[in-house]
Amino acid sequence: MNAHLEALAPSIVWRHFRTLCNTPRPSGQEAALVAILEAWADAQGLAHDRDSFGNLRICKPATAGCEKAPGVILQGHLDMVAQANTGHAHDFSRDPISTYVADGWLHADGTTLGADNGLGVAAILAVLEDAELTHGPLEALFTLEEETSMGGALNLAENWLKGSLLLNLDSEDRGEVYIGCAGGxxxxxxxxxxxxxxxxxxxxxxxxxxxxxxxxxxxxxxxxxxxxxxxxxxxxxxxxxxxxxxxxxxxxxxxxxxxxxxxxxxxxxxxxxxxxxxxxxxxxxxxxxxxxxxxxxxxxxxxxxxxxxxxxxxxxxxxxxxxxxxxxxxxxxxxxxxxxxxxxxxxxxxxxxxxxxxxxxxxxxxxxxxxxxxxxxxxxxxxxxxxxxxxxxxxxxxPGWAPNPGSALLAIFKKRHAALFDQEPAVKVIHAGLECGILGSKYPHLDMISFGPLIRGAHSPDERVELESVEEFWKMLRALMEDLAKKG
The missing domain is CATH 3.30.70.260 (ACT domain)
Structure with a gap:
């Protein structure tokens, strides 16, 4: 199902998003998707493990010559909000998400789309797969139950992650980067x-x-x-x-x-x-x-x-x-x-x-x-x-995520964004519960930012993502990874 997604650009991202659309993943029911990702990691020859709560980590060694670059953690959550229009029969525990394109946006048919945070997860998987990308040591962290309780982040194992930089890919605005969020x-x-x-x-x-x-x-x-x-x-x-x-x-x-x-x-x-x-x-x-x-x-x-x-x-x-x-x-x-x-x-x-x-x-x-x-x-x-x-x-x-305008990671992101798109990104604080606040409380040494493609109507059946923004998001993510690899 959703074969048309693989005709979209960048195909490496949309192919993984198709897997997410075809695999039911409401909060608390991510086990099937975790099993698929573990099998995929095995096929790619990538090491993976889980903490006691079930959060999944997939690791990829640095490109040759970049072993001394700072370790980067790419983070997103696997679950999605399960909302359907009244009268639209959909079993989120069993049925795939049916998608369609209209006027440059991807929509779902009568349900939430799951672009929150499915496109962030798909981009992380694309980074792990991309053989032409130069990068330092990578850890992909996929958390559980974000939408219902932040359970995955709250129960994340301590002394597990090794990286010093974290890219949260769960934001929803084009041309913006987030450095703080609300707690709740x-x-x-x-x-x-x-x-x-x-x-x-x-x-x-x-x-x-x-x-x-x-x-x-x-x-x-x-x-x-x-x-x-x-x-x-x-x-x-x-x-x-x-x-x-x-x-x-x-x-x-x-x-x-x-x-x-x-x-x-x-x-x-x-x-x-x-x-x-x-x-x-x-x-x-x-x-x-x-x-x-x-x-x-x-x-x-x-x-x-x-x-x-x-x-x-x-x-x-x-x-x-x-x-x-x-x-x-x-x-x-x-x-x-x-x-x-x-x-x-x-x-x-x-x-x-x-x-x-x-x-x-x-x-x-x-x-x-x-x-x-x-x-x-x-x-x-x-x-x-x-x-x-x-x-x-x-x-x-x-907890909330206290902004750090002096972040070295933010400075690198702003410089690269300006080079790619002829303007610096808007630096924002979001009134939503990004997992960064919780992750920062467990790993206080992390330098973190959050960014993503343009998503509107999240948490409702009106959820949609702008296709052009996904291309920009992927371009920015690849370039940032290569910039960070040079820091070694």
Whole structure:
């Protein structure tokens, strides 16, 4: 499948990306891909090993005469975000990603593409394969479970890697190089809320909020995008005028993707259904006006649902208390950086929210350039949801990556980029959880940068990569490797 990819340039990169598209690799299910890469390394005559968590390392000796060059670690993560459009049947544990080219961009058919971080991984494999490339000692590090927990980086073996320079190939902007990133943590809220039987005078209503674009909860958090969970809570607040009681809720599927859809069921007095529908229609128009062209596809629909004996809505007080807490919860950009113009400092994404049989579950992702600010945001969640008796825990925390503008590796990259493309790259700090912060905490001697091709819509079915930028990315990577080989 995806044979057309090998006709793209550079073919050495796209051939490996085809393998990644054809091999299911959602987070936590990378074993099949690891086995394929190990077999490939054996065929290439390259040494490989894994640490106790399962992260894979493939090593390649230096080109003759470059043995004294600094060791370079090429790093990317094997997993991808698993998101599909509603109504698009796709089993990410079994089905390959189907791709197509349109207007100079590569897309997937109804799902995430996996260019994040598949093209970085493909480029690393291409470097290992390229017999004409001059390079120093190479280590290719492929980490696991980046998209769900940063588990691979967090559990990376210490005293394992030998190189002194690290190239993270998990950035998504053409003509830019990243030297810092936000840290973050998951905030998980669980509660069992009181419920009461459905009354004879109550009608069940199903409400759906769909049509939003979604996006990456870090790099896209400042964009004019709607968060389905945030907006659905506004619908629930509107219905409180009719004594609506919440029955069930399902919004978002990943804590690091801005939710595109949310679905709820409520119970409210039968006599108020018509007025409630009118209020929701008015709210739909209001939300569309607020979102404007930034997220113009929003739809808010409601319909009557058949009563079921097992349905038991929350009590009126519990429903109001939960909706109030969700309405007050931080969501989106909290603060812009005072030191790095145009960069988000601290944010939160209300990523995954569910309610079933009175059981509440919320997973939010807080990010900040300052670890203390991320923990302060997490503490606000603990304080807020503690008021409704919920259990709140903070987990999967990871550190940020402090910028080093004086990096020698950065200087070499900037010089080579200027020579190749007649302009220096923009030096950036990204509001996303690159693994560099964690890797740097385990290997503090590393000099690191991050760069990659132009990817848009990551973490959503709108994910796409610009073909021309992949050619530039590969050209830059090869030239940089040869420059670093001369340092010996």
């Amino acid at each position: 943590a998951d905030v998980v809220v669980d509660a069992q809320l009181p419920s009461a039987a459905l009354r004879d005078d109550e009608q069940l209503i199903d409400i759906a909020l769909t049509g939003l674009k979604g996006g990456h909860s870090g790099v896209d958090i400042h964009q004019p995008l709607g968060n389905a969970n945030r907006l659905m809570v506004r619908a629930l607040r509107t219905l409180e005028a009719f004594d609506a009681r919440l029955v069930s809720y399902q919004g978002g599927t990943l804590r690091n993707a801005i939710p595109r859809e949310a679905f709820v069921q409520v119970a409210l007095p039968s006599d108020d259904v018509g007025a409630a529908f009118e209020s929701l229609k008015m709210l739909e128009n209001t939300l569309r006006t607020e979102l404007g062209s930034g997220d113009s596809g929003l739809m808010l629909t409601a319909k009557r649902a058949a009563a079921e004996e097992s349905v038991e809505p929350l009590t009126l007080d519990a429903s109001a208390m939960l909706v109030a807490a969700l309405h007050a919860a931080p969501c989106g950009v909290e603060r812009m950086s005072a030191d790095v113009p145009g960069v988000v400092e601290t944010s939160n994404n209300l990523g995954v929210l569910s309610l079933e049989a009175g059981r509440l579950h919320l997973c939010a992702l807080v990010r900040s350039l300052h670890d203390t600010a991320a923990m302060a945001m997490a503490d606000r969640f603990q304080a807020l949801f503690g008021l409704i008796g919920a259990r709140v825990r903070v987990e999967n925390g990871y």
